[in-house]
Amino acid sequence: MKKMLKRTGLIVLCLVLAVAVISTILFRNELRSLYSLRKVDEYGMFQMTYYGDYGFDDFLITGATSDNDIESFVTKRLLKGLPIDLGITGDGCTAFVTRNNDGEIIYGRNFDFTYAPSLQVFTNPNKGYASVSTVNLSFAGYGRDNLPEGLSFNSFLTLSAPYLPFDGINEKGVAIALLAVPKADYSSDPDKITLNTTTAIRLVLDKAATVDEAVQLLSNYNIYFSGGIDCHYLIADAAGESVLLEYYDGKMQTVRPSGNYQIASNFIAYNDVNIGEGFTEFDRYNTVKAAIEKNKIGLTDEQALSLLAEVGVMDGATDKLQWSVLYNLTSGNVELFAQRNIHNIIHTQLDMNP
Template sequence: MTQTRWKKRLLWAAVWAAGIVLAAVLAGAFLFRHELKTLATLEKIDDNVLYTMKYDGDYGFDDFLLTGASTDGELVRFVTDRLLRGLPLEFSIPDLGCSTFSAWTEDGDRIFGRNFDLTYSPALVVETAPDNGYRSISTVNLAFLGFGEDKLPDTWKQKLITLAAPYAPLDGINEKGLAVAVLRIADEPTDQDTGKTDITTTTAIRLMLDKAATVDEAVSLLEQYDMHSSAGSCYHFQLADAAGDSAVVEYIDNEFVVLKADGGYQMATNFLLSDKKFNFGNGQDRYEILESSLNRCGGVVKDEQAGMDLLQAASKDWHVSETSGRLNATQWSIVFNCTDLTAKVVTGRQYDKPAHTFSLTQ
């Protein structure tokens, strides 16, 4: 065989091999197109630290609800297999302290405010649009997914972990104007066992945002599942909707309790409000700030900025936590507008700076 023919054969072999590699790359890009598109939107917008991300495609929440999860470990296994392709995931909810309120503005908008108090907590605002659910904006503490001051989603491998974000929301608003948030109670963890499908603290938030348009719908949904609270603690939820309804949902010794707003406005911190265990927990000082301010104005504040001012008044500078003994502070303050479907976020008590604004109408 001549040297020329050998060269031609080698050339064709190289072309064939390159074609196989290209086909594999294209197949991989197609297979992971939603994940790649999602991670391409991950952006750091505040050095304090705040990230944003727009989740592309579905994240399998309907499949999750078929079996549910009774522990954070079960949730991690589902998310690892479904979204992270086996990449190890840390998931923990530490000693968080929070304040929430629902109110009206003078223009007739329904607003819902939330302070998130904890140690250093990089935040992620994620927009989701599931195939079989409502679009929503929710806030995730990236520390729950293993991030911190010395580890942020700046490398490709670290960014992959943020694909778990839809399963770790702590507050949010959906396209129907339902806003929700979770607050910790220093009580025995909720561990219902009535034979219903199991959910955890953060998946309860995802359930309400994805599937409920009103407070009543959200309450009805929660009643259909057995709650298993995360991190060995107890929690209650505050909910508000565009029509003006508001409620606090608590689990008193595993019993489901709903407290509706009296007068169109409501507030909650880190103690129980139900008669059976009223005042159990902490945060009474922050509750008093919210209650006295809203009582004076009859639950009608001037505007969203007045709502943020109220959160500032109830916010916490660096202090020693009453329960954990660690240094905590307000990590983010957020005002959801259930009427306009927006969220205004301030991180690290930077109340003198313009809030970051997100919208579900754009």
């Protein structure tokens, strides 16, 4: 009996070890990614490096015509069956592209919304460009009382991050961000694959080396806007080119700058229609414009960061600014902070490959 129990125990132990080894092999990239997850600001700001292939080329074969399609793909490909519920985007945001006092191209961006924890994620796909992007974790189901916790089951949904960027920069110096607008008017082409708000950003980060390439890539796809919140995109590159991409009058429209800088806020700028939400979008635009034009030799990083903190949206006594980021499209330097906390700047560096 003792021999039998001992033998049974050894068999069980071997099976447990075998399962552990197989699981480690099968989930090695997921585990490495989750192991890299760390909190960088107590407001609810995190960083993570995504290891392995997140299957974006496979996604581009079929695309998604609804959030349910994206949820199904991400659940099957990245989350090993764990469901995700995509629900919201953002409302009041501001972005600008200009030069700093060293002549480098900088791209500043605010994300304003109700409480939204964020994740700065680094990706390096085999068939695409390395990038760093900022993800709204509330889009993946996280909230103030439900935050990821390092290497734990509760953090598993952060593995969907490659499909949820709200802004970012790639190794070629192309930066992009989404900003909400009151309306978007776009006619779908049945012969084109459809992307949503955030996978359009992933397309640009992974595949575009210039602004013109980004515009061409996006023109090859239909788009729908998740959560029913219409958006436009400010795109810029290391050569100093920029464009505001809008969906208006049934088409994808491009708005090019008239000078050496470009600003985007929550109004439609195409053809000077200036359709806004009726809140602070024009005030924020004008504040940024005045600051850029006053500093003719270019903004310092400190001035740019302070400007982002200044134009974040206040709704009465409620501070809606969730994160701000300053991308240097020339050097790859990234400066990120949460809710006006310019005393805790998260400095990161993306290795550039022009």
